[in-house]
Amino acid sequence: MWVSLFVSSTVPLSAHLPQLRSRKKVTSARTLQIRTFETYKDQLIRQTEVGHVDEAISTLDLMSRANLTPDLTTYSVLLKSCIRTRNFRLGQLVHSRILExxxxxxxxxxxxLLSLYSKSGDQKMAEEIFESMGDTRDLVSWSAMISCYAHSGSNFEAVQKFVEMVQFGEHPNQFCFSAALRACSSREYAWMGLAIFAFLLKTGYFESDVCVGCALIDLFAKGFGDLGLAKNVFDAMHEKNSVSWTLMITRTAQMGSPEDAIEMLLDMVTEGYIPDSFTFSSTLSACSELGWLYIGQQLHSWLFKNDLWLDVYVGCSLVDMYAKCAAYNSMGDSRKAFDRMPEHNVMSWTAIITGYVQSGECGMEAIKLYLQMLTEAMVKPNHFTFAALLKACGNLLDPNLGVQIHNHLVKFGLSSDDCVVNSVISMYAKTDRMDDARKAFELLFEKNLVSYNTMIDGYARNLEPNEAFELYNQTKISGTCGDAFTFASLLSGAASIGAVGKGEQMHGRLLKAGFACNQHVCNSLVSMYARCGNIEAAFQVFEEMGDRNVVSWTSIITGFAKHGLANRALELFKKMLDFGVKPNEITYVAVLSACSHAGLIDDAWRHFHSMYNEVGIKPRMGHYACMVDALGRMGSLDTAAQFIKSMPFRADAHVWRSLLGACRVHGNTELGKLAAMEILEQEPNDPAALVLLSNLYASSGKWENVAKIRKSMKVQNLIKEAGCSWIEIAKKVHKFYVGDTKHPQAQQIYEELDQLGRRIREMGYVPDTNFVLHEVEEELKEQILSQHSEKIALAFGLISTSKSMPIRIFKNLRVCGDCHTAMKYISMATGREIVVRDYNRFHHIKDGKCSCNDYW
DNA sequence: GTAGGGTTAG
Incomplete structure (x- = not known):
């Protein structure tokens, strides 16, 4: 504080060095005497400009001690620099000094003063000052007040003030217009913006002022959601600058046309405007959105030359861009971008944490970084950080970690932040704790649409669609009509349980609500129909879509693949490439699984290689699993095993399960044993592996081992997830567990089951009790088998539907082998078509045959 | 003394 005393405006700092070293010897009284009012004033302003608040305050104190009372001009200049440097604390102090x-x-x-409080967000003080001004108000006062309201989200008040001003007889200038228009750039107030726009047209400010132009761009972009109109305004502006270009680029990217945004950047440069850190930050986000690593890298080298990468926002955008392109193996570059940032703040820490979370498989790394952020960097997390962390916990499916993070955010005082609570809800929903999710939801102070959507999505994901639809009805009561997310979640809820009736109902509602052209909603529709078994309806929606993205194409290709219609899937994939739509890694899972189901091994290899060589997507676990499946299906078991060994990372249980399934079908016990052991090492309770292993031991007479496995299965109560099946009858879903007797029509169902059992036995069906995992008497095994959930659902379907309709049954796990056999007999006995969707695919069973060719 | 653009929950 004392140091500042020796710094005068006329003498260079170095001249004071000897004095600084022996400053105690110099008496401040002497120094004070020679100081004049003007030097103090200069000093005050300089201190304010460089943000030395405490020093400026002490200078003020010194002035009064020296009986040099600042005059109004000094205060005025001081206030101005407080505003310019956003030094609100000092500004407030100056205000109190002025009053004193x-x-x-x-x-x-x-x-x-009005501007000071407006910018610091103190609406109350701003209002007080504005009221006190009475007739001395001028255009500046009015526009500062309107701006204050707009800034703090009091949009209605902003427009009200604007109207009041006009009624007062003032003629609004460009500042007033842009502030008032800015208050209208939301759906709610866009209509008021239109009225102001009409007024504006009578003045000359529309084309002439860049800020007014920017406000109008946002009125049309954000308020009306119409990028075309926003572009019209932009094109009509006589004067453009970097800000208006950047705004237009940003909105274009945000509103679903990131490709156009990048093109606009080139236009901007061609027309001679210099992109700045804001521009790069936005265009990098556009690259992230598109997954355009190459363009992102070009931008990176461009801004590297200008030192713009030193900007925190740009740095964060780089971290984000490389993370979102992680399919191209660029997560390392994301980390490098983070490590090379000159300094780290909450935002940059959050960016890298979010990056790891979004890249998919690095949730633990995100948690580690969070701890590093807390303990080493001592940076306090904010609500963005927790949003990312909670997402990580949801992805990791670790409820305990989620609870710990929940406790942390309570400690950091963020438990009342709506965004954070919505993330908490999502985390609990993803970790199958709907009760905890519900608790958090109920505790929310204000439930917004996102809260409802998260809960609806949670119920849908946890196969409780009835709760999802009930909550949807509540949103209508509470006045928040659903948006695209709501419909997408409800459709995926309907899809997850295969409730095509509910899905059709939602289809009707969303058409009425005006979402017929919404890409996100239509993608969900395609997926819903496909997953509900009505692949043709899915295809129709897809065909009628005007605007298709990679998700649309992937959804329909996945649909055809799951239905075993490989040729149509591959045909569409070709068409997609012809259309110039770039496939992503999920598209390739669909393509490879289509090849696999159709036994097209050459095509599978071709696509597997080209996905990396031509498209640049590194194959992940799912792709390897598809290849193992394809090889296994055609009996190339050894090649499949070798392929697994050649993988660049350790094969997971899923990959080995593919091999195991193939071994079972092709009767290769040795390799089957190896696969089962590998699975059990990673998932010790996997029922399929345990059963297979025990059967293998039984067939080679190793009864001791059989007993061991059976015992351990019993002790561990092995079934992780209770198997259940369901069927939709008249838009209502009926769910059944093994041996379930809770259904009101249970008696009829079991009578039907008995009858069916007798008929198919006569036709040659023999129950395969190997599929019973409990160690019980053979007779009891047969009884358990006959009461498997999929059989109960089928019996219920037979007694509840007319003969002409196919029966659609859904199961959360893979369909049991014995049930699969029984259903083929039942299809013959009853002449009915049975469609079963299990965890893995669709089985279309007709006349004793299944579309999966007994391989799944 | 008054105005505009950049991480965000589903």
Missing amino acids: SGLKLDSFVLNS
Whole structure:
């Protein structure tokens, strides 16, 4: 603090060095005496400009001690620099000094104070000053006040003030217009913006002022959601600058046309405008959105030359861009971008944490970084950080970690932040704790649409669609009509349980609600129909879509693949490439699984290689599993095993299960044993592997081992997830567990089951009790088998539907082998078509045959 | 003394 005393405006700093070293010897009294009012004033302003608040305050104190009372001009200048440097604390202090001084305030100072409180978000103080001004208000006061309201989200008040001003007889200038228009750039107030726009047209400010132009761009972009109109305004503006270009680029990217945004950047440069850190930050986000690593890298080298990468926002955008392109193996570059940032703040820490979370498989790394952020960097997390962390916990499916993070955010005082609570709900929903999710939801102070959507999505995902639809009805009661997310979640809820009736109902509602052209909603529709078994309806929606993205194509290709219609899937994939749509890694899972189901091994290899060589997507676990499946299906078991060994990372249980399934079908016990052991090492309770292993031991007479496995299965109560099946009858879903007797029509169902059992036995069906995992008497095994959930659902379907309709049954796990056999007999016995969707695919069973060719 | 653009929950 004392150091500042020796710094005068006329003498260079170095001249004071000897004095600084022996500053105790110099008496401040002597120094004070020679200081004049003007030097103090200069010093004050300089200190304010460089943000030395404490020093400026002590200078003020020194002035009064030296009986040099600052005059109004000094205060005015001081206030101005406080505003310019956003030094609100000092500004407030100056305000109180002015009041103490008893000076009479003029409208210049009052306007400055108004601006100070407006910018610091203190609406109340701004209002107080504005009211106190009475007739001395001028255009500056009005526009500062309107701006204050717009800034703090009091949009209605902003427009009200604008109207009041006009009624007062003032003629609004460009500042007033842009502030008032800015208050209208939301759906709710866009109509008021239109009225102001009409007024504006009578003045000359529309084309002439860049800020007014920017406000109008946002009125049409954000308020009306119409990028075309926003572009019209942009094109009509006589004067453009980097800000208006950047705004237009940003909105274009945000509103679903990131490709156009990048093109606009080139236009901007061609027309001679210099992109700045804001521009790069936005265009990098556009690259992230598109997954355009190459363009992102070009931008990176461009901004590297200008030192713009030193900007925190740009740095964060780089981290984000490389993370979102992680399919191209660029997560390392994301980390490098983070490590090379000159300094780290909450935002950059959050960016890298979010990056790891979004890249999919690095949730633990995100948690580690969070701890590093807390303990080493001592940076306090904010709500963005927790949003990312909670997402990580949801992905990791670790409820305990989720609870710990939940406790942390309570400690950091963020438990009342709506965004954070919505993330908490999502985390609990993803970790199958709907009760905890519900608790968090109920505790929410204000439930918004996102809260409802998260809960609806949670119920849908946890196969409780009835709760999902009930909550949807509540949203209508509470007045928040659903948006695209709501419909997408409800459709995926309907899809997850295969409730095509509910899905059709939602289809009707969303058409009425005006979402017929919404890409996100239509993608969900395609997926819903496909997953509900009505692949042709899915295809129709897809065909009628005007605007298709990679998700649309992937959804329909996946649909055809799951239905075993490989040729149509591959045909569409070709068409997709012809259309110039770039496939992503999920598209390739669909393509490879289509090849696999159709036994097209050459095509599978071709696509597997080209996905990396031509498209640049590194194959992940799912792709390897598809290849193992394809090889196994055609009996190339050894090649499949070798392929697994050649993988660049350790094969997971899923990959080995593919091999195991193939071994079972092709009767290769040795390799089957190896696969089962590998699975059990990673998932010790996997029922399929245990059963297979025990059967293998039984067939080679190793009864001791059989007993061991059976015992351990019993002890561990092995079934992780209770198997259940369901069927939709008249838009209502009926769910059944093994041996379930809770259904009101249970008696009829079991009578039907008995009858069916007798008929198919006569036709040659023999129950395969190997599929019973409990160690019980053979007779009891047969009984358990006959009461498997899929059989109960089928019996219920037979007694509840007319003969002409196919029966659609859904199961959360893979369909049991014995049930699969029984259903083929039942299809013959009853002449009915049975469609079963299990965890893995669709089985279309007709006349004793299944579309999966007994391989799944 | 008054105005505009950049991480965000589903």
